[in-house]
Amino acid sequence: MVEPLHGWGLMLLAVLATFVWRFAGVLVAGRITEDGRLFAWIAAVAYAMVAALMARVVLMPRGDTAWETxxxxxxxxxxxFVLWRLAGKRLVIGLAGGVAAFAVLVALGY
Structure with a gap:
């Protein structure tokens, strides 16, 4: 009887699955220009995903945040959002600022 994959076998499969997409990204990355339509579309999708996630966190929270008003x-x-705009639309700044603001508000008991 064949044993199911586990341990190192599963890790090897995960590494291979990840490596395939990374390798494909390296091959394609040289052909994408930062000013091109494809790059603009990828950026738009990334922003849309973050916006959707933030809307979900605000409107339909789960876990510990569900108890907060x-x-x-x-x-x-x-x-x-304000920090994102002030920082020249740098996503990390906006996300970090929003998370920090929420943490401060919760710590203060609001």
């Missing part, structure tokens, strides 16, 4: 989540989202 809506206004700290909405205020933290607004802070993140």
């Amino acid at each position: 809506m206004w700290p989540r909405a205020l933290a989202l607004a802070v993140g």
Whole structure:
């Protein structure tokens, strides 16, 4: 009887599956220009995914954030958006600022 894959076998399969997409990305990356339509589409999809996730976190929270009222989540989202705009649309700055604002509001008991 054949044993199911586990341990090192599963890890090897995961590495191979990840490597295939990384290798494909390396091959394609040299052909994508930063000013091209494909890059603009990829950026738009990335922003849309983050926006959808943030809307879901504010409107339909799960876990520990579900116990908090809506206004700290909405205020933290607004802070993140303002920081994103002020930082020249740098996504990491907006996300970090929003998360930090929410953490401060929760720590203060709001």
